Amino acid sequence: MSEDKKVTIPAQSAKDAVPAAANGETLLKVTGLQKHFPIRKGLLKRQVGAVRAVDGIDFEVRSGETLGVVGESGCGKSTMGRLVTRLLEPTAGTVEFEGRDITHLGVRGMRPMRRDVQMIFQDPYSSLNPRHTVGTIVSAPFKLQGVQPEGGLKKEVQRLLETVGLNPEHYNRYPHEFSGGQRQRIGIARALALRPKMVVADEPVSALDVSIQAQVVNLLDDLQTEFGLTYLIIAHDLSVVRHVSDRIAVMYLGKIVELADRKSLYEAPMHPYTKALMSAVPIPDVKRRQQRERIFLKGDVPSPISPPSGCRFHTRCWKATQVCTKEEPPLIELRTGQQVACHHPENAEDRKPGDAPLAGAETVVEKKTVA
Amino acid sequence: MTAPLHDTPAEAAPSEVSGAADQAGAKKVEGRSLKQIAWNRLKQDKLALAGAVIVLVLVIVSVFAPLIVDLFGHPPTEFNQDKLDPLTNLPQGALGGVSAEHWFGVEPNNGRDIFSRIIYGARVSMLVAFLAAILAVVLGTLFGIIAGFFGGWVDAVISRVMDVLLAFPQLLFIISLVSVLPNDLFGLTGSGVRIMILILVIGFFGWPYVGRIVRGQTLSLREREYVEAARSLGGGSRHILFRELLPNLVAPITVYTTLMIPTNILTEAALSFLGAGVRPPTASWGGMLRDALGTYEHDPMFMVFPGLAIFITVLAFNLFGDGLRDALDPKGTR
């Protein structure tokens, strides 16, 4: 039912116009955000360490834009998403929404806030309560927020269902009666119910099939245009992120290593990690497979329990030098709209030239041109 | 604003484009509610259905025991010593005095009608088993869900309490407890007290079993994203516990309840058998078995009837509970 072709929204021009139109004022501002999950052991549950899932990140989301967040599994993307929606209590740092500090608001304090910030979840199967009807699910935001929509709840819910491309008559059906893509639409309808200003989506399409994935991406796109939404989209699929985002943050081990607008990031990545990440993505183009140079990162992401000193990427970086093991590079803007945390950025001037290369740095990656 | 997106082809049906197939497929394959699926599976399970029928009959029998006995039997406490052999005090006639008048024969020594005692015994068994199960389930669900959901020290405390309760040698403890409990409690006397004590004690010792299951389920359920979703919409703990989690626990809890009832019936019978059950002259199956011990060689029917009553009842509940579990099993492997 997800007819996808659209006519009325003037396609891409509208999209590109959005950030400007929404005058790009800061909607969400995150400073020094940290989340450490304590590791407890023993009878007395003493804390013996901490998972430093998010370890000091700063960024802003501007009204009307889409900020994409990418990174490898376990680098803290979801944790970050939960922190900004205040599903988790930050260990340190602040989260400001529309200039208001919401870092330590309680359930009650957050409640009004919740209208403005909504979430779309990854797993369309587990994000809908199987015992609730679609009607119940989509009307939950109204009930929980005590909002009585004009024209009655049911009407409003059906209108929402229609908006996301579902049949409003399915009001009384249960989630299991829908396919994955349809379920994801239900989740989106729920997120949109209260007309939020910002939507945080944690891997909104990862669990979906290719064709369905594209339908949902289109839907998100359309909704943004229509409602002037601001998105914070977390995903590990760089192609999808490239497609949907205006700006992109690349995370590595609890930190943002690069934050740039789409074009700059994909065309001239500065952080070696970003570069390696992008070179790893397979391209559905047979002709190009011979020409590409690949950087194969060996080994795994280090444990967030005891992250490497200095630059966290130095253990896997072919450019690493002595300074990288000691000094943590700050995230600074090296080019307009491109912030990087690296001592030896690519496509830019080396900031610590002449430092002694780290022994074995060359062997941590394998670069080859596949044939 | 609805314009661009609503070209849902549900109305465009006849040409079978796009969504129609989607819908048709959904309807055919997954379009049935869990209840329907369960019911369909249950319908095919002959044994479970047989169990359910027996359970139903038993419930009806228990509820209408006085009526049934009025119609077909003798009052359960009426002595019919003329039906006994004066020398041995055993029932006259074959099969422990089975006759048109006494369908299941009579008891030795006092000649009470076994049929009506079995019927009244069903009442006691059912009452104790059901109420104890409900008590256990209510307590177990409450504590289990709280422990699983809140975790931390709440979980630690509740889990420890459950561990301790599970470490009690229960049967021993219950018979000991019954032996020291006073004869009147909360204004109840006689068999009333005992029934209440049995319910309380069996129910109380049963809840950790439910609690563990519910806790485990809650632990896994609370990781589901819909919980997160509810929270992100501003739902408080109460909303999440009772609106989001509890409905999902209904199936396992229902299954566990049906499977706990037979266990309770057996426990009640065992307690009555050990003399810690209801007080005479209230009939109970375990108590009848205990009475029958004295004469089972010469009057086996007195042992067979209550024994069978227990067996059939427990079996019926087990069959039904089993079928229910299979039917509600989301994996549905059968």
Add this chain to the structure above:
Amino acid sequence: GGGDEGEDGGDSKAAGYNAAIGKIANPSKKKGGTLKFVAKQDLDYADPQRMYFGMSWDFSRYYARTLVTYDTKPGEAGNKLVPDMAEDMAKVSEDGKTYTYKLRDGLTWEDGSKLTSEDIKYGISRIWDKDVITGGPGYLRSTLDPKEEYKGPYKDKNLDNLKSIETPDDQTIVFKLPKPNGDFEQMLAMPTGAPVKAAKDTRAKYDQKPFSNGPYKFESRHVNKSITLVRNKAWKKSSDPIRPALPNKITVAINKNLEENDKRLMAGDYHIDMNGTGMTQSGRTTAIQDHRDSVDNMQTDFIRYVALVTKTKPLDNVNCRKAVFYATDFAALQQTRGGKLVAGEIANSPYPKSIPGNDDYDPYGVLERKGKPDEAKAKAELKKCGKPNGFETVITARNDNPGEEDAAEAMQEQLGKVGIKLEIATFSGQDSSNMSGSLEKVKKEGYGMVMTGWGPDFPSGQGYGQPLWDSRFIQKTGNYNEAQINDKSIDKAFDDAIATTDPAEAKKIYTDLGHKILDEAYWMPFLYEKNISWRSPNATNVYSTAGYSGRYDYVMLGVK
């Protein structure tokens, strides 16, 4: 007829139905073999000063002798006292207050040491130490030292302070009573009067392995599991006119499953049931059908009764109590408890048949009606009592006494017919001292009737009836005057009967006393209990003796 298949143990043929009633079954002098008892219940105590069960007293004669004891004769003759360790019965002073015994020669302990009069005094003295020596009867204590001036040998090592017993020499013992008591020798015949060697007294632990002066000594005792007695080599037959000491070994297996015990008795695994409470319904049915020649239907001196609690309304009214007498279907109770053979005859008198005082006085016509109730009269009495529609009360019964609950249920049904609604409260026999025996509890729970049974401690009105009916025996807990009879005339009658040394006069007083109990409807006896007991065809010298409430005389038994 049965026992003819020889399955009872090879060569033997059973002696016949009731062969041990009033006569000796399988008389024999053959020594040797193992005599095997089985029992549901262990001895209450093996310590002679602490035991109170009839079977324990019967059994104690294997290892604990007394100055006098019951004669080893069948039936009523077994109620007669004969000298045991004493050379002769007591020499009683004129005033009936001094009893003097001379001991036989050759009395020994199991270690071979000589048994002296001092040992007897020491043994008896132990009952003064009520903290440690619990359980046994206190007759000797209350008769010899009613004020309890002596504190017992553990608190007061100096036995001289127990002034009422004197041991002028090793062979002589003298008892000095503050008041005469016609039943004093009966009290000495109880195992409380048995000697204990002070050096071997392990106090509370003595119970585990008493030191023997009889023909057998303990090889082992596992409480609630088993007892094994073996020959006491130090015992001299010459010093003992009573005990033939036939078996080489005596074992007791304690097994809680009565039905099982009966089966194994019949299978020949055991000879005799030590408890002597009769076979189970199942056992006796088989026994009577298949092995009739191996059973005895013996009369016990137990009475089944219902005490009507005179302090509980409306049973404080004599007419209400009488209504109970009329409404009760004695025949049905008899049937419920197993019929004539097992339950025994319907009782009219509060005394057992072997106790002087028993007669055929039957004010309520119970025997006349063959035990059937008289509802009209019952209703009339109810009217007189002011409860024409009946009343409600609670009857207690012990759940570990076979048939008692059933009987209570039967009464519940019977009395229900005249409007008396009974609720049944049950508890274990053990608990009864805290339940029906606790005044406070009786009052709080409103117990109106107490169903239980009673047998004499010794065969006299005193030994039987005083704890039951004398108001001075009412105790806050552990009370046995369950009816809470507080009748000065009854108290006085006991005093008079005890004081007299003339048995005939005593009998007269007790007879009148019995009538009074019935007339006032304080206490409703309903059965003279009988039971069916198994007698192994392989057991010899078996007979039922009144001295131990109809049990077989254990000390005489032998095996083929």
Add this chain to the structure above:
Amino acid sequence: MNDLNRSGAVAGEPVDTTSAPPSAFLEVRDLKVHFPTDDGLVKSVDGLSFSLEKGQTLGIVGESGSGKSVTSLGIMGLHTVGQYSKRRARISGEIWLDGQELLTAPPDKVRKLRGREMSMIFQDPLSALHPYYSIGKQIVEAYRVHHNVDKKTARKRAIELLDRVGIPQPDKRVDSYPHEFSGGMRQRAMIAMALVNNPELLIADEPTTALDVTVQAQILDLIRDLQKEFGSAVIIITHDLGVVAELADKIVVMYGGRCVERGPAEQVFTHPQHPYTWGLLGSMPRIDRDQTDRLNPVKGSPPSLINIPSGCAFHPRCPYADLPKGNVTRTVRPELELVDGSAESHFSACHLSAEQRERLWTEEIAPKL
């Protein structure tokens, strides 16, 4: 198998449908795998044919539920053994491996081929590895089933393979348990296990779906290298066209249990012939292009395999279903046909005429990609 009334005969197949042993190393002919269920017969694979030579890589793509895994399990013979369900899979057709027909072969014979001649890499390495046994043990076991050697030798072989698939310190990690490995390492171990007997045919069922891109790249690279080294035939199953483009020589596009397009990878990517393939291509955002307009996915969702739409199974989702004349798309099932002008064996099952397809591709589809 009389319930399979459709012949499944495929016109223009490179092999004839008689049971003659084929020349190709692996040849699947008219494979059907049906599962009877409570709701009806699930036709997971319904007449699939393809062939593969040693040293070649075949990519099978398709949406979820299109029958990719069922096909691979069918080749491995894993549907028939000990299926502990009341109803077993009904399989028909022919599978020829190195001159042997597998479906009619005695089960024990097929069992002996498994792991040695053909082996498989599963999607989720965590659940596919036994949690209670060390990695080494599991590899040793796989080796010793087919080689009569002692444990020490087998262990050496296991270490050797772990080293080969790029596990650092293999002599130490050989005793680790699966849960002690990261996702990528598990998949490597899985591959080591599959390769321990130098199989001629390696089937990799979504080997990288559970992995991060960086790790995925490593694994794909590894598979490519290994294939070069051993010259085995490889089937790689995925829904990611990118992965196929990386590895495959030949491609089979599956839809609703059937093959809708098949051909050399080059051809399928440069001149896809089936609207469904177009849809797949249109669904994928490309990392190599800064393309922000709407994607062109297939509308609707995959069909139910119980009620496969009549005619062309894809017609309910096909934007061009009405182009061919009459009701043909709804009534007649299109057969695989050799694509006109294709020198190599490029086949497609579509009612659209070659001209229509050509026009649509060049005018409507290609520009948007």
Add this chain to the structure above:
Amino acid sequence: MLAYLIRRIIAVIMMVLVVLLTTFSIFYLLPKWSGQDLAVVYAGKGTSPEALEGIRNKLGLDEPVLAQFWEFVKGIPMGRDYANGADDVTHCDAPCLGYSFRTETSVWDALTSALPVTGALALGACIMWLVGGVAVGVLSALKRGSFWDRTAMIGALSGVSMPIFFTGMIMMGVFVHSLGLLKLDDELTSSDSIGVWFETLLLPWIALAFLQAAMYARLTRATMLEVMGEDYIRTARSKGLGEQAVIIRHALRSTMTPILTVFGLDLGVLMGGAILTEQTFGLKGIGYEAVNAVGSKDLPVILGVTLIAALAIAVANLVVDIMYAVIDPRVRLG
């Protein structure tokens, strides 16, 4: 590992203490509330109030409950002294569980002499039911849906549904009394031969094992079916392993874990089962002691039995946890 053990052992001790304290309080406080006096129970006929005081003193009943409990607990590792008359003390060596109120024998001795019987009963039954239940369950799973499977599962359900005292009586009636095939010994002691133990315990083993084996068969079957559907089983097959190797090496080991969990729980229930079994077959084990003690309110014995039972349960759970870690490398002790 050592630290883990120490921690767990401390936890076991704490748990047992809590169980004991609860039992202790109930037995000391409840009678008081309901107006019963323990001293009276032990006093015998016609005991004067002073004598009662003396008994109370001797039994320690006159002290505060916690003090008594402390004395009791202290006695276990340290031994304790008991007044034995005025000037004599009896030293009760550690481990001292006091003396029975009723028989005045050492509770420790009584229980240790009863333990071998219960131990043998439990062990034998455990082995029988584990082996039998698992074997039947595995076979049923492998032959799912076959006649054998159905029969076995209905049999298993019947087994679960029968009260042990009922089956026990029937078995005894048949094998001991009617057929005379077996002879039961009165009191199993260390001097009895293995043969006697075996003969006496055979029926109890079967009765107890039947009940439990049924449950294990069902559990095994269900688990096995689930395990057989796991991906790693498919992997094992894909290696070319024979079906037998797949089942024995891969499936069985995984099947064991849930069984082990239930087994740990059941060891606790076994105590209750032992009471009924011993009662039915006249075995003189811990259950027998327990029933006797309950009947006569013999508190020290009740406490002793509770201690042993709770300890057994707690230790069984500890062992199960360790076994778990042995079987499943993912489980970390710590």
